[in-house]
Amino acid sequence: MTGKKIKISCTLPYPRGVTHWASSSSQNATCSFEPGTAEDLGKAINVISTLRTPFAVKGGGHTTNPGFSSTTGVQIALSRFSDVVYDQESQTATIGAGLTWDTVYAALEPFGVNVVGARGPGVGVGGLSLGGGYSYxxxxxxxxxxxxxxxxxVMPNGTVKNVTAQDEGLxxxxRGSLNNxxxxxxxxxxxFPQGQVWGGFITYSPDNIGSLNQAIVNFASNTTDPKAALMITYDYFLSRKxxxxxxxVFYDAPTPPSGVxxxxxxxxxxxxxxxxxSFPALIQTSMANAxxxxxxxxxxxSVLNYSVPFLNAVVNETTFWGSSSTLGAEFVSYVVEPFLPSLxxxxxxPSAFPPTRANGFTPLKIYYSWANQTSDAAMHAAVQESTLHLQTLAGAPQAPRYPNYAIFDTPVEMMYGDNLPKLRSLxxxxDPEHVMGLTGGFKF
Incomplete structure (x- = not known):
């Protein structure tokens, strides 16, 4: 099976080339270009650089930050980079940046192996892999x-380079700096070897929130089994009020040991x-595409330690903003993601992110969804207000924030910390001509 290649073909018309998971992240580009090789993409980058044309690069299109992977200029869609090549001898998989993780998992399943990737369907390989990548x-x-x-x-000068650990700076x-x-x-x-897993969704009544919060604290404080993982979502649906x-819950074996x-x-x-x-089946149980x-x-x-008072505060934020008649969010969600301190x-x-590996900080995701463009500014402001409030309560103001979740105006210092001078020098x-400055995203 060494060198076995799985071809996943996908031809997308212009609308699919510019459409994103969140409609607020889509723009009508002047044109959409779907290169089939890195060399062709390099030629396009040279033209873009010469003309100083705004452009955007879209892999899976799962970012919610407006203008980060969309543009009114040239949209580059990586959909044709859709191969999964498993090499049994080296125990590696080479994966196209235009794929989503659920597609990758399905392609690797026949070989009994897996890779460290996203926890829900529809998340793109490119963005998650360049921003950090938390996984089950x-x-x-x-x-x-x-x-x-x-x-x-494909470097800013249009040349194609295979970058490995031998290329220390690049x-x-x-490893974590997105598209810079x-x-x-x-x-x-x-x-890594992958067999059947145990897991799925459990939904609870709000009446049992006290027991749930205590169970989360117990799990985060006492679980030492690296095969176990947990995500908690506090959701508020306007339609249900x-x-x-x-x-x-997730365990990387057919059955978890008692107690976990x-x-x-x-x-x-x-x-x-x-x-x-199967692992691919578990990924499909996620409600991420709802x-x-x-x-x-x-x-x-970013959170260092979970406590019942802090989780109660997360519940309060979910209920307050979700039920706000003046805000009018259709869906408000706060996602707690405890990991082992050794993650x-x-x-x-060394990697751009995380800038420090001394503390086992973990991300907490805040997610608001709404219908009308006129509500954009109010939604962004509400999310930012809630973020500031919870970060104060979390007691870890200096812990780096996860780039793949961070809102568009998050200072780069808050994500890359002491790595920033080195990243700016690199x-x-x-990119002395600032070609990548013509596209969106967090910039050094």
Whole structure:
């Protein structure tokens, strides 16, 4: 099976080339270009550089930040970079940047292997891999950036380079700094054995929120098994006018040992959809695509330790903003993601993100969804207000914020910390003409 190539073909017309997961992230580009090779993309970058034309690069299109992967100029859609090539000898998979993770998992399943990637369907390979990459497998293997062996990079001058750890500066920069150093068209990732897993969704009544919060604290404080993972969502649907808490439990084996999830399983539930299944099937149980096509924004804080008072505050924020008649959000969600304190200990190679691996900070995602463009400014302001409030309560103001969740005006200092001078120096070397400044995203 060495060198086995799985071809996933996909031809997208112009509307699909510019359409994003969140409608508020889509723009009508002057044209949409779908290169088929890195060399063709390099030629386009040279033209764009010469004409100083605004452009955008779209992989999966899952960003909620307006203008980060969309433009009124030239839209570059990476959809034709859709190969998954598994190499049994090196235990790696080379993956096209135009794919989504659920497609990758399905392609690798016949070989009994997996990679460290996203936890929901529809999330693009490119953005997550360049911004960090938290996964159900992170406790075992680290972030996605910790597993990258090579990048196929179209540099700002149009040349194509295979970047590995031997290219110390660029390899460091590409591990977490998004699109600042060029356009990555393929990633070579380490693979890991993957069999059936246990997990799924449990939804609870708001009446049991006290028991749920205590169970989360118990899990975060006491669980040491790296095969276990947990995501908690506090959702508020305007249509239902009520809080809907739920847990997505995961264990990387057909059955978890007793004790790992007992507290969560003992709470009375409304719906429980938990069983043994394949990893791709588990990913499809996520409700991440439930609000596809709406207007949306993410933001984030970083948390070092979970406590019941802090989780109560998260519940209060969910209910307050979700039920606000003046705000009018269709959907408000706060996602708690506890990991082991050792989650950053899986790599000794420096990376742009996280800028420090000394503390096991974890991201908390804030997500608002709404219908009308006229509400954009109010929604952004509400998310930012809630973020500031919760970060104060979390007691970790200096902990780096996760770039893939951070709202568009987050200062780069808050994500890259002491790495920023080195990243700025590298950018001057790699992109002296500021070609990547013609596209959106967080810029150094």
């Amino acid at each position: 497998l992170t406790n075992q293997y680290g972030l996605t950036v910790d597993t990258v062996q090579a990048y196929e990079l 390899f460091f920069g590409l 150093f060029g356009i990555v068209t393929r990633f070579t990732l380490r693979t 009520s809080l809907g808490p739920s847990a997505l 999830f007992d507290d969560l399983l003992a709470i009375p539930y409304l719906v429980k959809n938990v069983s043994t299944m 609000t596809y096509g709406s207007r949306a924004i993410f933001d984030t804080i 950053y200990n899986h790599s000794s190679t 950018q001057r070397q790699v």
